[in-house]
Amino acid sequence: MTVGTELLLGDTIDTNAAHAGLVLAARGIRVARRATVGDRAEDIRDAVDQALARTGLVLVTGGLGPTRDDITRDVVATLLDCPLQFDESLWDALVARWAAVGRTISESNRSQAMVPAGATVLPNRRGSAPGLWIETARGLVILLPGVPIELETLLAEEVLPRLEERLGLRSIRSRVLRTSGIPESRLGELLGPLEESLAPVTLAYLPDQTGVDLRLTAWELEGSAADAALDQAETIVREAAGEWVYATGLRDLAEVVLAGLRERGMTLVTAESCTGGLVGARVTAIAGSSDVYLGGIVSYANEVKITQLGVHASLIVAHGAVSEPVVAAMARGAAERLGARVAIAVSGVAGPGGGTPEKPVGTVCFGWSIDGSVTTATAGFAGDREQVRIRSAQAALLGLHRRLTGR
């Protein structure tokens, strides 16, 4: 549970919930539900009450600070019938903490030294509000501060070790296979019939702008048994859809392409029109890309295609700037002029304007030059300008990946 009106208003994005979800899942704790409430006593009380009834274990972050809107501790103490008591040693620690930075603690902080009867204090070395571990007949309530760095540190150092011991836990293993160039629905057709055969491993589809991640999770297994089950599941998935899988684990396609080029001792350049530098930006986002990627030409205006890439004006007149002959010439020109073995070229109609009956918005041509041999392709992308550009950059990298790996 995350507490804070700013979360409901959307002024703050709830990264704590995601972080807690990640580290809890890794320890084998399945989060049944997540809730966010504002800084209102009745809302906090109801939500904690319902969560306890549901699972008997609730983690609450936020509302432990010294200001008037920090009421989580009081509300939970009342709900669980554990009256707050002043904790001398906690107060001394707070006083010392402030003294260490040459300040005198204000009385308003005394509230932070109030501890529900029977609760365990989880020391917070990153901030002033400690975590609280409250075990009652109704179940376990863990209160943690909402400041991300304090939450993360307390979770790792104080909460997870205690939870593992208390619940006798083991971690859940999962594996992600990244796909691109195939719609989620087609993947569903290929893999849906096989999902039963993956058991006890489950398959989840996580689509985004550039592809669909397939997450395999071995819920019931541990250690090597989990790895074996995941290996078997990965084999089944790859047999059915392997041609679309470009990576295992959360690697960016640009990183995969760079690794493939590095292996082959190849250098890369780009020639971009409608993507305007997006492909270069994707590639250079990867640390260490400079040993493979030399640079590129953003040839947005036809004049630049002609002067900087040596595309013949007649080619543009005859076929249009968005055509396979032109992207082929762009790729060849970039490879020759910048002196690279591999070049990617992109030219398309990103929209909203510029579409024609023959070449509607979303029409994008790609050229790939590998050691002088050039291949081209044309795609039609749905979506607005931003989507067309993002998908074009992905398709440009994917096309090179498929050509390098012979798919």
Add this chain to the structure above:
Amino acid sequence: MTVGTELLLGDTIDTNAAHAGLVLAARGIRVARRATVGDRAEDIRDAVDQALARTGLVLVTGGLGPTRDDITRDVVATLLDCPLQFDESLWDALVARWAAVGRTISESNRSQAMVPAGATVLPNRRGSAPGLWIETARGLVILLPGVPIELETLLAEEVLPRLEERLGLRSIRSRVLRTSGIPESRLGELLGPLEESLAPVTLAYLPDQTGVDLRLTAWELEGSAADAALDQAETIVREAAGEWVYATGLRDLAEVVLAGLRERGMTLVTAESCTGGLVGARVTAIAGSSDVYLGGIVSYANEVKITQLGVHASLIVAHGAVSEPVVAAMARGAAERLGARVAIAVSGVAGPGGGTPEKPVGTVCFGWSIDGSVTTATAGFAGDREQVRIRSAQAALLGLHRRLTGR
């Protein structure tokens, strides 16, 4: 309510919830509680059931796709006792959508044309899963897809107008002043003392990677009275911090810069090293940029700086690739070789490697050439590789904006 096991596992950060919170709050709708559940029928049913009992109005995102784990539509239809019916016109629209990009829709997408009896279909022009508006005796349930761009578009274009009518809301007027190049704390020092004088208009600081948005909100006022109050507040804010305000409303800095160049009849080119194409990508993200932006050179390797931009090797040897003399030469070379009146050049140490005591990670040099006169600057950015690159692209555009406007 957001639906998706990946959200509970923390694989995906729930930005949809924050976005929905923002736009609903702006319309004066208080979100009482937020919940996230996994792709499990009983969890989804219980959460929707409880939310309906609590407020009678629940917005659900996620789980509307074509695969087996997309069960939100079915679960809600059952809960509300509105049996699913095949919607011919919706199916035809889906078929057309796929045909438009030269693909044949697969039968597995038929599930996306199933609509709960009595529900209103909210057309999704950004994706295949439509939104659903389901009004029953128990209250109103709105189902929207989980893909952020689809959710955001449907909320703005279909849901909020209907909600305003249905709930008889008067929209709360607010205005955003975008700033860049000044930290939130400094803005707070400049504007904090003035906040009282803005009443009844309130001021919120919304910082992000590229600057701080100042949101002025006229809570209690309507129509022209609200506009007058906002005008007055904007005047006060601009008197104190006007030099840092680059736009009114959510316009991208690249759009502002392009408009400024267009007014002056100027053309723009880019020469990028550490940003690798990000500046060009920012500029070309704006529809209609082609009348101002000609293109650019991504000179990631020094060899490309020399051959494509005419930077003298001796300059790089003497000062290093990350130096003001080199970015000056890059800007001059780009303007001359690509034939533009204005050029932006960027070269820096994005990290994680490449830092030195004299030029630590985050050191970035900028060059701006305007009608042949070149100015340069050097900045030091905190953050990781991605942050340094994003901030560099923003600073490159901001520097040009300030030079064009004489600030």
